[in-house]
Amino acid sequence: MTALPATDGRTAPQPAPALALRGAALGFGDRTLWSGLDLTVRPGEFIAVLGPNGSGKSSLLKVLLGLQPLSHGEAEVAGRAVRTGNDRVGYIPQQKLIDPDTTVRGRDMVGFGLDGHRFGVGLRGRRRRRERVYAALAEVGAGAYADRPMGVLSGGEQQRLRVAQALCGDPAVLLCDEPLLSLDLANQQTVARLIDRRRHDAGTAVLFVTHEVNPILPMVDRVLYIVDGRFAVGTPDEVLTSEALTDLYRTPVDVLRVHGRVVVVGAAGAPLDPHCQASPLAPDGSAGRTVTGGTAVPR
Numbered sequence: 001m002t003a004l005p006a007t008d009g010r011t012a013p014q015p016a017p018a019l020a021l022r023g024a025a026l027g028f029g030d031r032t033l034w035s036g037l038d039l040t041v042r043p044g045e046f047i048a049v050l051g052p053n054g055s056g057k058s059s060l061l062k063v064l065l066g067l068q069p070l071s072h073g074e075a076e077v078a079g080r081a082v083r084t085g086n087d088r089v090g091y092i093p094q095q096k097l098i099d100p101d102t103t104v105r106g107r108d109m110v111g112f113g114l115d116g117h118r119f120g121v122g123l124r125g126r127r128r129r130r131e132r133v134y135a136a137l138a139e140v141g142a143g144a145y146a147d148r149p150m151g152v153l154s155g156g157e158q159q160r161l162r163v164a165q166a167l168c169g170d171p172a173v174l175l176c177d178e179p180l181l182s183l184d185l186a187n188q189q190t191v192a193r194l195i196d197r198r199r200h201d202a203g204t205a206v207l208f209v210t211h212e213v214n215p216i217l218p219m220v221d222r223v224l225y226i227v228d229g230r231f232a233v234g235t236p237d238e239v240l241t242s243e244a245l246t247d248l249y250r251t252p253v254d255v256l257r258v259h260g261r262v263v264v265v266g267a268a269g270a271p272l273d274p275h276c277q278a279s280p281l282a283p284d285g286s287a288g289r290t291v292t293g294g295t296a297v298p299r
């Protein structure tokens, strides 16, 4: 705990940050993905991590999972230096359909998210472990199909179980790597709400990597937007603006708000997204501009 002056003159304890990066840099060979990154994330805070393909979003998650050392600087989760196998870190990967022949039950898959040593050995340890899995399944509403083989479950059901697996260890930080990808709208909303509820109820901080910010926009407290070695951090209203993104991309970018959705429009000749299409939304109606087709954030 850090003590900060309270408004009445006494000192009020502040919760330790869920996550802290100080002077962090990551590079491979002579390429620097990002550097000078200082980021302190409060318990329960929801951070969207945005940026084009290859800007280093997933690599940032790997650093926090202890799978990738920083080139410079420090990274801490719940006040401790990051390391592999830290059960204070939960991880939700992209939705990938599991082989239909996979016979492992959802309940067992969720249990894989727990460190076996934590609950001790013997009957008591096994019971505590079982209770934790049960609670995680209940939290995501997956109890009804938890005993079926993973291979026969729908993509949405499988992804709920991945969320349960990530939450099972009661993480201080939840790292999400495009967890809504290839889910239909209803399941996108379900999974996003589960994550949102968790951070409200348990104070779990969330780092959410995505190319499509709109489904989570109402939940986002701050955005970390990485482009070509540079980055911007701030509220969505501060970062998702034409001015801020033009500065970041070093090329003219327009940010439009259409029916509450954010649409990022890039300059012709400098497509921000390989899938850019001629824009029906070009502000001047010219054909010389492009927009990410239905996608909010350039890839």
Ligand SMILES: Nc1ncnc2c1ncn2[C@@H]1O[C@H](COP(=O)(O)OP(=O)(O)OP(=O)(O)O)[C@@H](O)[C@H]1O
Pocket: 028, 033, 051, 052, 053, 054, 055, 056, 057, 058, 059, 060
């Ligand atoms: N171990 C590694 N060795 C060398 N280069 C790597 C390594 N890991 C990642 N990279 C490179 O670092 C860059 C960033 O990769 P990363 O997966 O973090 O990007 P990303 O922003 O998540 O991209 P996407 O949106 O496409 O998923 C890529 O060019 C990738 O090839």
